[in-house]
Amino acid sequence: MGDLLNAVKKDIGHFKCPTHGEMPKISVSGDKLNMTTCCDEFSKTLQIKMNKSVENFTKKSMDNIFKKMGKR
Numbered sequence: 001m002g003d004l005l006n007a008v009k010k011d012i013g014h015f016k017c018p019t020h021g022e023m024p025k026i027s028v029s030g031d032k033l034n035m036t037t038c039c040d041e042f043s044k045t046l047q048i049k050m051n052k053s054v055e056n057f058t059k060k061s062m063d064n065i066f067k068k069m070g071k072r
């Protein structure tokens with residue numbers, strides 16, 4: 001979970017709200033990623049990016065698993 005958090009932070013953590021100039025706060029609670037933003041509008045924009053980020057991370061993880069399997 002920590003790896004995913006880092007990946008998502010790297011992907012979207014540097015975005016700033018165009019209206020308020022605030023950066024999102026991303027954390028993990030249980031097995032879910034939590035994102036705190038200054039407003040709903042920014043949250044909506046980031047949610048899409050975050051989903052993409054999670055998707056990419058999952059894909060990469062799967063690739064790594066397959067690569068490891070191939071080596072055995």
Ligand SMILES: [Zn+2]
Binds near residue numbers: 017020021042
């Ligand atoms: Zn905002």
